[in-house]
Amino acid sequence: MLNRIRQSIVYRIGTLMLLTVLVALSSMVASYIISDAAENDAAAVNLAGSLRAMSYRLAATAPSGDIDATTELADEVASRLARVLSISDFNASDNLRAAHNYRKVIDSWEGEIRPLLESIAAGRLPMDSLQLANRLEPFIGDVDTLVSDYQTIAEEKISLLRLVQVGSLFAIVALVYLSLYILHRSVEQPLKQLTNRSLSIAQGDFNGHRLEIDSEDELGVLARTINYMSDEIHATHRDLAHRVELKTAQLQKSHEALDFQYRLARRISEGPLASAELGQWLGEFANVADLSNLDLCLMTPEGEAPYEHLVQGLGNSQCDGNECRMCVSTCGPSDEGDYRVYRFPLEVDKRNYGVLMCTLPRGESLDEEQQQRLATFADSVTAAIAINEREAQERRVALLDERAIIARELHDSLAQSLSYLKIQVTRLNRANRNEQMDKAKVEEIITELKEGLDSSYRQLRELLTTFRLQIGPGGLRNILEQSILAYREQHPQITILLDYHLNEVPLTPHEEIHLLQLVREASQNAVYHSQGDMVQISLTQAENHSLNVRIRDNGVGISNSPEKRNHFGMSIMQERASNLNGKLNIRRRDEGAQKYGLTLFPCMPGSGNWFGRMWGDSTPL
Template sequence: MLNRIRQSIVYRIGTLMLLTVLVALSSMVASYIISDAAENDAAAVNLAGSLRAMSYRLSAIAPSGDLAATRDLADEVAQRLAKVLSISDFSASDNLRAARHYNKVMHSWEQEIRPLLESIAASHTAMDSQQLANRLEPFITDVDTLVFDYQTIAEEKINLLRLVQLGSLFATVVLVYLSLYILHRSVEQPLKLLTNRSLSIAQGNFHQPPLEIDSEDELGVLARTINNMSDEIHATHRDLAHRVELKTAQLQKSHEALDFQYRLARRISEGPLPGTELGQWLGEFANVAGLENLDLCLMTPEGEAPYEHLVEGLGNEYCSGSECRMCVNTCGPSEEGESRVYRFPLEVDKRNYGVLMCSLPRGDSLDEEPQQRLGTFADSVTAAIAINEREAQDRRVALLDERAIIARELHDSLAQSLSYLKIQVTRLNRANRRDQVDRVAVEEIIAELKEGLDASYRQLRELLTTFRLQVGPGGLRGILEQSILAYREQHPQISILLDYHLDEVPLTPHEEIHLLQLVREASQNAVYHSQGDRVEISLTQADNHALKVCIRDNGIGISNAPEKRNHFGMSIMQERASNLNGKLQIRRREEGGTEVQFHFVPHYARERELVWREAV
């Protein structure tokens, strides 16, 4: 019981409340019992007090000789004496003071007073009122004593009731005070401490002195729990703060690494990386990655030794710089003497361009993240070298294509003119060897030679103009307008019109070049060979995104044998059409002249159609 009171504040408060209730109930029960016992005391006092008055009345009636009245009044006195006994808290046999006085009064009444009164009323005994009153004086004194006894009993009950109520009040006050004291000490103060600590914890202050609540009740258990929780949260918070600092530092390093990779990728996209600049990037990567000893060996795919060896820090002390094929073909970590070396080959499409090495003291190792950064840097360097190689190859191919174009243009223009001039020179030699020189024939041949030279010079100028043309900011439309302007200056008698509707069509450089050359070839043939005075050039787009190019003239029209080699540059235009996967048509117009039509689907439209098919 005591353990439960000590260990449970609820049980403690419940016990105090139960004691308070018991005191209140006891007080009420005792008050009820005492009040119930004192219920007839006032009636008994009144009845006993009325006996004195009736005794005085009998002393006045009996000497008058009225026997009936005397008997009636005597019976009423007897009845009242019996009623006093019936409402008293004692019986006639009790040995109480009041019981003895009652028996004395009863005995005096029955044995002396009543017989005397009846005898005087019956005139058997002569006695006047004064004498009778003197005779009744002892009886009346006994009645007064009995009345006093009843009054004393009532007062004792009232005093007892007062004592019970005072005791109950005192016990209640003591219990209430004790309850308030226990609540203040065991509940209010601990709750105040717990509330303040909870507010501090809510504000994030976990590092505080422990709560000094040593009780074994619920609040003590709660205080110890909060102390342990606060210590654990503080330790966890400190650990999380440390981990956040570490993660922040890692994120900062990752941000620096990403920024480095972004700048490197942007630089790679801008153009080739020379060896000196690549060495600067290697040094910056070493600072960003926190690595000291790095080697970057660059090799040709066919070479056995690096043509460039870039070192950051001390590098690999066991690297001899020759016969690197074994080093290039080795991937991952390896133990070499007092060092641990990580190798990352610069390889793409089964072509190896060298190796990136990181040297550490023996026993040390790289985590996964530094290895990923090394691999990413190696891939970036590989991509830069591969892009440079592809760009060089593209330049070679473009140079060869350009030379092939020049050769084709020379063959289709100057070569034919020179062949024609050669034939004319042969004719001139034959005419000159004859015995009689035909001056008219010689002059005709010389005129034709002069005309052929003029034509060759004109063709040479046109070829130079063609080779100098570049697709500038104005795009295909701008270069076409420049070409037409040149034609108009050279041939003012010919009206050349351009109908261009491809402003919203994204063409690749490859498509622009071939489309430009095809339009120039067809318009050049129309200008020089059609013998007309009007050339119309139109570039439009059909509903299926295909491009339509049409060049019309109002000249003499194409010959009946258009398949003749190099006639109107057909072979050249056919080749360009095949490069664009298009269809070329050359026909004679019914109203006169020649029409060249070319249809092809540009690259962006083919990609869109492919994506649409895949979605379907």
């Protein structure tokens, strides 16, 4: 019971309320009982007082000789004495003083007073009223004593009722005060502390003033719970703050590493890395990755020792330059003496370029993020070296292709022209050795030799112009416009028109060069051989993403067999068209003017790869 009162505010307050109700009920029940017991006290006092008056009346009636009146009054006194006993709170046999006095009055009445009165009234004993009154004086004194006893009993009951009321009032006031005190100490003050602490927690103060509530009741449990929760949340916040700081530092490191990788990748894309610059990147990487001892060994596929050994910090002290091939082929961590060495081969497509090594004291190790950064840096260095080799190989291939193009151009133009001239010289020698030399035939051979030499010289100049040709930032359109301006200055009598609609077509430099040579060759033929006064150049894109290149003139037209002697440019144009996966069509219009037509189709839109087909157009210029 006491434990429950100590451990529960509700039970404690309920107990106080129950005690208050019990005190109030007890007071009411006691008041009711006392009031009920004192109900007949006044009647008993009155009856006892009336006995005294009737005694005086009997003292006056008995001496008169009226026996009936005396008997009637005596019966009335006996009746009233019986009624006094019936309404009393005691029995005649009780040991109370009032019961003793009552028995004394009854005994005096029945044994002495009544027989005396009846004898006087019957005349057997003469006695006057004064004498009788003196004789009744002790009896009347006993009656007065009995009246006083009843009065005392009534007053005692009233005093008891007053005492019960005062005691109940005091008990109720004490219980109310105790309840208010308990509510103030056990409820109001703890609730005030809990409210203030809750407000501070709501504002984020988890390490503020602790609740000093040591009770074992619900509020004490709540206070201890809040203290524990505050401590846990504060510890959690402190741990989270520490973790946020660590994560922030890690993110900063990651940001620095990503920025480093981005700058390295951008630098790699700009051009080849020299050894000195690669050493600077290695040093910067060591700072970013918090690694002090790094080795970067670069090797050729056939070499047994590195041609470049870049060291950051102390490097690998175990490296003695022997068995480099085994070191390069080893991957992952290994314990070597007092050190732990991590190796990351620079390898791509089964081609090994060297190894990146990180040396740590024995017992230490790299975390996963540092190993990932080392692997990424090794991949970047590998990519840089591979790109350098690829670019060098591409330059070698481009140089060989350029030389092959020059050889093909020389073979298709000057070589064939010189062969033709050699044949003409042979004919001239034969004609000269002939005794009957045909002078007209010799003149014809000489004329053809002269034309062949002029053609070879012109082709040589065109080849020189072609080999020096460069397409600037303006692209194909710009160089075509410049070429047309040059033709107009050299041949002001010929109108040359350009219709260019390939601004949205992505052309590679290779395609631009071949298209430019095709247009230049066809335009030159039209200018030098058509004998017309207008040349129209058209470059357009069809709906099926094909490219149409057309050169038309209003001259005399080309011969039916343009590939015959001295027309080596035609075969070169055909070869250029085939290099573009296109088809070249050369024909006359009905009006006699010549036309060059080239149609190129892309395999895929924007791919830069083309295939061609034949086309024809008889529309007059």
